[in-house]
Amino acid sequence: MRDIHAMTTRPTMTSGRRFEFGPWVYQPEKQLLLRDNTAVVLGNRALEILGMLVERPGELIEKEEIIARVWPTTIVEESNLKVHVAALRKALHDGLGDERYIATVVGRGYRFVAPVMCHRTEQSSRMDGCCGPGGAGRSGPFARDCPSFVVGRSTLINDILNQLPARRFMSLVGPGGVGKTTVAKEVAGLITTRRHMEVVYVDLAEVAEGRLVAGAILGAIGFTARSVNARTALMDQLRDREMLLVLDGAEALLGPVAEMVEKINACSRDTHILVTSREPLFARGEHVLRIPPLSCPDEGMDLDEVESRRYAAVELFIERASAAGMERVLTHADMSVVARLCRRLDGIPLAIELAASRVNAFDLAKLEQLLEGDLRLLGQGRRNAPGRLRTLTASVEWSYALLAEPEQRLLRRLAIFSHEFSLSDAEIVASQHGLGREDIAEWLGNLVSKSLVMACPEQDPACYRLLTTTRCFARQKLAQHFELEDVRRRHAEYCLKVVAAHSTRQHANDADGHAQSRLGVGDIRDALGWATAANEAHSLAIDIAVAAMSSGLDRHMQEDCSRVLTMARTNAAAVFVKGAVKHTRLSVVRADDPAHEESLPA
Numbered sequence: 362m363r364d365i366h367a368m369t370t371r372p373t374m375t376s377g378r379r380f381e382f383g384p385w386v387y388q389p390e391k392q393l394l395l396r397d398n399t400a401v402v403l404g405n406r407a408l409e410i411l412g413m414l415v416e417r418p419g420e421l422i423e424k425e426e427i428i429a430r431v432w433p434t435t436i437v438e439e440s441n442l443k444v445h446v447a448a449l450r451k452a453l454h455d456g457l458g459d460e461r462y463i464a465t466v467v468g469r470g471y472r473f474v475a476p477v478m479c480h481r482t483e484q485s486s487r488m489d490g491c492c493g494p495g496g497a498g499r500s501g502p503f504a505r506d507c508p509s510f511v512v513g514r515s516t517l518i519n520d521i522l523n524q525l526p527a528r529r530f531m532s533l534v535g536p537g538g539v540g541k542t543t544v545a546k547e548v549a550g551l552i553t554t555r556r557h558m559e560v561v562y563v564d565l566a567e568v569a570e571g572r573l574v575a576g577a578i579l580g581a582i583g584f585t586a587r588s589v590n591a592r593t594a595l596m597d598q599l600r601d602r603e604m605l606l607v608l609d610g611a612e613a614l615l616g617p618v619a620e621m622v623e624k625i626n627a628c629s630r631d632t633h634i635l636v637t638s639r640e641p642l643f644a645r646g647e648h649v650l651r652i653p654p655l656s657c658p659d660e661g662m663d664l665d666e667v668e669s670r671r672y673a674a675v676e677l678f679i680e681r682a683s684a685a686g687m688e689r690v691l692t693h694a695d696m697s698v699v700a701r702l703c704r705r706l707d708g709i710p711l712a713i714e715l716a717a718s719r720v721n722a723f724d725l726a727k728l729e730q731l732l733e734g735d736l737r738l739l740g741q742g743r744r745n746a747p748g749r750l751r752t753l754t755a756s757v758e759w760s761y762a763l764l765a766e767p768e769q770r771l772l773r774r775l776a777i778f779s780h781e782f783s784l785s786d787a788e789i790v791a792s793q794h795g796l797g798r799e800d801i802a803e804w805l806g807n808l809v810s811k812s813l814v815m816a817c818p819e820q821d822p823a824c825y826r827l828l829t830t831t832r833c834f835a836r837q838k839l840a841q842h843f844e845l846e847d848v849r850r851r852h853a854e855y856c857l858k859v860v861a862a863h864s865t866r867q868h869a870n871d872a873d874g875h876a877q878s879r880l881g882v883g884d885i886r887d888a889l890g891w892a893t894a895a896n897e898a899h900s901l902a903i904d905i906a907v908a909a910m911s912s913g914l915d916r917h918m919q920e921d922c923s924r925v926l927t928m929a930r931t932n933a934a935a936v937f938v939k940g941a942v943k944h945t946r947l948s949v950v951r952a953d954d955p956a957h958e959e960s961l962p963a
Contacts, residue, residue: 380415381478383460385453387411394452406431407449410442414463414473419511423470446471456686464684474684511547512680512710513655513673514540521548521650522555525605525633528648530626532611532636535652536812536828537756538711541637542609544652548635549607558633559604566610571617578606578621592621596628603631611638612811613763619644639760640811654708658700669696674703674713681717698725705732707828712753757834760813770796771804772813772827773842776835777852778880779887781817781824785877790852794844824879849891853901856880856888860908885909886918893925903929 380387386395389412394401403411409431413422428442446463449455455462464474511518521544524531533541549560563581568574576591582598599606606625611618619642622634626646636642641649655673658664669675678699679691691699702725706712719728761769774791775782782790787805792798805825808814813831817824827835839845859878885905892902906925909918 378479382415382418382462382473382475387415401452403452404445404448407445407452410445411449414471415477415479418473418475418477421466421470421472425470427470461684464680465688466680466683467688467690472680472683511543512677514544514547517652518544518547518551521635522551524648525552525635529632530622530634530636530644530646531648531650532638532641533652534638534641534649534812536709536831537639537760538709538753538830539652539654539812540710541652543710545607545609545635545637549605552605559602560607561604562607562609564609565614565618568614571614574614574617574621578608592624596624599625599629599632601631602629605633605635608634608636611636611642612640612760615640615642618642619647622647639763639813655703655710655713657703657708660704662700664696664700665693666691666696669700672700672703674706674708675699677710678703678713678717681714682720685718686721695725698729702729702732705729705829707830709828709830711756712830715753753830754834757831760811761834761838764811764813765807767796767800768804768807768811769838771801772808772831773835773839773844774848775805775808775814775825775827776832776839777848778827778884779832780881780883781826781879782884783822783824783877783879785822786855786880787825790848790855793847793851820879822877822879846895849888850895850898850901852884853888853892853898853905856885857901857905857908860885860905860912863912882918886921889918889921889925893921893928899928 378389380389384396387393387408388395389408392405392408394403394408394411410427413427413430424439424442428437428439431445432441446465450463453462454460462473462475464472466472521531521533525548533545535541546562549562552558553560561578561581563577565574565577568577575595579591579595579598582595584594584598608618608622615638618636622636622642623645625632625634636647641647655677657674658669658672670679675696702716703713706716716728716732723731761772764772771787771791774796775787777790778786784802784805788798788801792801796804805814809816809825813827815826815828817826836845839848859880889902889905889909892898892905895902902925906922909922
């Protein structure tokens with residue numbers, strides 16, 4: 362478990378700069394590379410390249426820039442650079458086990474992808490710039506997690522930095538894996554260099570009980586409460602100190618953290634507080650900033666590599682894939698696959714990073730195929746990440762475990778929707794076995810607040826959806842609770858009613874709420890597929906197919922409807938086949954009539 366630590370300063374005894382990454386220490390002024398205090402023999406040019414990379418971790422350094430610095434008076438071929446980079450990688454054991462340091466960006470240059478701590482001894486003995494996960498201990502202001510989630514977040518980070526002086530208490534809120542912790546760390550690392558402000562970081566996931574919050578913050582500052590009342594001691598320490606207090610992962614201790622933050626705000630005018638949480642604290646003085654997913658190309662957009670990389674999700678995927686060993690140039694077709702993968706993963710940085718790390722095992726087309734049905738492939742993340750963020754399952758499991766039992770039950774049942782749904786859809790499908798329709802709105806609102814359900818309230822009717830990672834997890838839970846088949850049947854029966862109501866144009870007079878449905882072709886196709894496969898639901902499948910034909914929906918799912926008719930003929934369901942044929946003829950007539958082009962939203 363990570364230690365709770367403070368980002369304060371102390372003198373160091375080493376002269377010059379010292380870059381630390383993994384087990385390595387590089388001292389550029391001495392041209393010295395050490396591992397476990399043992400010098401490693403490496404050429405001067407390779408060391409010069411290493412110096413350029415570790416000075417700017419996470420940043421792409423163009424090959425032309427490297428050549429100009431390492432060979433300032435000599436004209437050399439790019440192959441010379443590759444030889445020295447290869448020697449550097451070999452010396453660093455790059456690629457052996459979990460050690461990854463240098464990523465190649467094909468055709469452009471190189472990027473240092475490991476966390477780096479940079480120490481500089483000056484008169485002030487202050488650490489100058491650092492980056493890496495987990496904080497900096499007491500030898501520096503803050504550690505930033507450079508190479509991954511910062512992609513696409515520069516505007517957001519600058520907005521937070523600009524708001525902090527006026528807004529002393531800000532909460533960064535969003536679903537697990539969206540990058541709240543990394544954004545907070547980046548803000549903290551920058552604020553130490555821009556404003557020379559002291560930064561203290563506390564990982565609240567390591568705090569077992571609410572009564573221990575004050576002691577955890579006090580310990581992070583560097584003091585031990587000798588009195589029984591740690592809260593009083595904490596207020597005494599903060600009263601006259603200017604600092605940024607980062608409280609990471611507050612969702613498990615919302616009440617105690619909210620109470621503590623309010624007390625700190627009341628006693629100290631110079632303490633700024635930055636909280637990360639999957640839901641707001643709803644504390645006095647709180648300014649909530651929701652962290653959005655990374656931008657993805659819209660479906661149907663045909664973009665080349667340059668255009669695609671303008672979307673942060675695609676940029677992150679390519680960067681992490683390069684760090685994982687992908688060195689080939691991506692084709693136009695490859696970029697389309699990457700765009701679809703990013704949309705499939707909802708632009709969530711953790712999910713994209715985990716998917717990109719698999720390119721060394723599967724090509725892009727195979728990776729897309731494997732992720733289409735199941736996200737368990739994305740099992741292993743960075744070993745130095747907090748436990749709750751190491752895998753996709755761990756990320757959602759952390760949030761799920763904090764829910765009340767009715768919220769867990771509702772989330773499981775909402776996972777049956779494959780795309781958008783309305784409140785009416787949720788009330789009808791999920792209200793059974795302990796969940797009344799009158800309770801759905803309250804619990805759904807709670808799930809939206811906790812970042813487990815995404816809401817689009819500006820649409821009419823308002824719609825909701827689950828992120829792919831959340832939906833996959835919740836469906837597994839649905840099966841574990843032996844509810845899957847029951848909810849699937851209820852969903853399929855409701856889809857039939859929605860399609861039938863659409864075909865007969867009874868929306869306005871429908872007392873069951875179908876006019877307020879947001880269900881589209883994806884849900885109808887899922888319902889039809891389940892009913893076709895289920896042994897006791899074949900007649901339901903035929904009913905859905907017939908209703909889809911009469912509504913014109915079969916234009917979007919012709920193969921699905923044909924499969925059902927084939928099944929009906931095979932099973933000699935004569936009466937249903939007769940009805941299906943009748944409606945097939947009707948569907949053809951309607952398709953030829955421009956006045957009958959309406960269909961459910963695709």
